Amino acid sequence: MKFQTLALFLVLLFPPHLKAQWAQETKSLLDQGLPSQIKNYPNALITFWGGFRRYLRWAQNRGGIVEKKSALFKSGSFSFYFYAHPNPQAPLYIFMPGIYGQPHKGITQNFIDTLEALEGSVVVVPNLLAQEYIQANPTYTKDVVTSEVEVMEEVLDFALAKLSPQKRAVHLIAESLGSSVAVAWVAQDQKEKKRITDLLMLWPPMNLFNAMKNFDALIDAYRGFECTTVGNLLTISQRFLFTIYPENLTLEEQQCMGQVMLVDGFLKSTRKSLATYQETDPTLATLPTPTGFEHFFQHYRPEVWKLLSSRDQRLALSHWVRSFAAHVPVKIITSHNDFLNSDLDWRDFARETGLKLDQDILVLDWGGHSGSVGSPQFGEVLKGIYRAPGSRKRL
Numbered sequence: 001m002k003f004q005t006l007a008l009f010l011v012l013l014f015p016p017h018l019k020a021q022w023a024q025e026t027k028s029l030l031d032q033g034l035p036s037q038i039k040n041y042p043n044a045l046i047t048f049w050g051g052f053r054r055y056l057r058w059a060q061n062r063g064g065i066v067e068k069k070s071a072l073f074k075s076g077s078f079s080f081y082f083y084a085h086p087n088p089q090a091p092l093y094i095f096m097p098g099i100y101g102q103p104h105k106g107i108t109q110n111f112i113d114t115l116e117a118l119e120g121s122v123v124v125v126p127n128l129l130a131q132e133y134i135q136a137n138p139t140y141t142k143d144v145v146t147s148e149v150e151v152m153e154e155v156l157d158f159a160l161a162k163l164s165p166q167k168r169a170v171h172l173i174a175e176s177l178g179s180s181v182a183v184a185w186v187a188q189d190q191k192e193k194k195r196i197t198d199l200l201m202l203w204p205p206m207n208l209f210n211a212m213k214n215f216d217a218l219i220d221a222y223r224g225f226e227c228t229t230v231g232n233l234l235t236i237s238q239r240f241l242f243t244i245y246p247e248n249l250t251l252e253e254q255q256c257m258g259q260v261m262l263v264d265g266f267l268k269s270t271r272k273s274l275a276t277y278q279e280t281d282p283t284l285a286t287l288p289t290p291t292g293f294e295h296f297f298q299h300y301r302p303e304v305w306k307l308l309s310s311r312d313q314r315l316a317l318s319h320w321v322r323s324f325a326a327h328v329p330v331k332i333i334t335s336h337n338d339f340l341n342s343d344l345d346w347r348d349f350a351r352e353t354g355l356k357l358d359q360d361i362l363v364l365d366w367g368g369h370s371g372s373v374g375s376p377q378f379g380e381v382l383k384g385i386y387r388a389p390g391s392r393k394r395l
Contacts, residue, residue: 023362025384029377035247043337043368045254048261050371059109078136081124088164091120098176100269101127114379123159134276148181149188169197179204183320190324198329203370208315209308211340216292218339222262225255318352325353335367
């Protein structure tokens, strides 16, 4: 009876149409000015487009990289991004980026600008595959999941100690691979300190093992496509540089861009990571260059591979979300054509967690994997979400 009374109270306080408003507004914003053929482009191409758009602006980050002493790393410290907003009551936005996410350069810097436009303090922790994280050399005295959560707890402790003591909202935003650690952290936070106000996940993998397999399969599918001439690359680059949406690309051009993003992008990023791993452990220098993520984890991150290959239940997003979805507001933005989840269904995830499609979970009909984040309207999407009912309930 008490539960039914509470449920009725919540419905009256936040009616379903208000809770769903952010999803409707988000879809309208991201579809604004979108040519119809973009939705039919291969998911690899639209993923490339989104990443490319996020590289275009010069970043104007207000904060900087700070270094914190920590026993969780063999170097004795690790670095992350921190900006303290001058308003003592400003909320705190913590961003956990996707694969190779490094806060000091690339697409993450531009996303930091988007977060700082929300007028709050900002923290960004590099992904476990980022170079600076590898150089810090995590100890992993406990298993990977528990150790990564401990890192995030240390970061939040640091940020709150630097900010004014007033009560503030702590908004957690996680993209792609970052979501896998974020949900474990929220679950732990709810058992203990209850400091995290809400969670927004952008294109999260529903299952890390499946996501790795799907990513490798797509890389393999694009290995045969090549950009045969410099002229072809220049033509395509012009299409991407001088128009917001690349229209009327030929099939060859679409395949070329997919190849650049998936195959070349993977190899380039992996080589940088490998060089950093070899700095921390010279014995790795004799190992071959990985051909995909499975090969990469097997040789260079055996502790992660052990977790993946065992199909640990903690790799499933729903495992964590269902433990806190009734207590922590959760929003998810993803796409039907996100290749990381190509063999999974968000309807099943909704049933397992109690979240609602089009209310808590927005599944766009375009965007590939995180491609829609490159939309020029994405900053407005975040502003709308954090103005939504309940988004700052603890301020």
